[in-house]
């Protein structure tokens with residue numbers, strides 16, 4: 001049974017290293033299509049009328065596109081869109097940045113992790 005235990009320990013440590021949930025960019029893409037794509041563009045860097053483009057959002061400075069008129073609340077944020085910042089914003093946009101123009105939350109932590117994994121791929 002030793003190899004099994006070793007594999008289980010390895011799997012657990014891999015999970016711990018990448019966050020609490022196994023992230024699935026493919027599942028995240030589906031969630032994104034259903035809940036985010038109505039407003040957000042990911043194919044082109046140009047923002048749409050509803051929302052800033054999310055192409056290349058991972059690692060980008062928060063509220064930094066020049067072709068979108070962000071809320072003062074989001075503009076007041078410093079730093080970049082890391083996995084942790086995205087997770088907090090998407091869990092509750094209005095708690096993260098009271099006054100933000102975006103109110104679409106993803107309440108399920110695993111769904112959030114998947115969407116963030118997907119956002120990393122839209123460079």
Ligand code: HEC
Nearest residue numbers: 035036039050051052062063064070071074100101102104
């Ligand atoms: C009803 C339209 C709408 C929907 C649906 C929507 N958003 Fe947004 N999103 C916005 C708007 C508007 C902003 C700009 C917010 C501001 O200026 O306060 C924004 C901002 C963002 C930002 C910050 C972008 C930047 O350039 O700093 C991220 C990340 C984001 N949304 C992710 C998502 C994800 C992921 C989903 C799907 C769960 C989603 N949004 C669904 C309208 C929307």
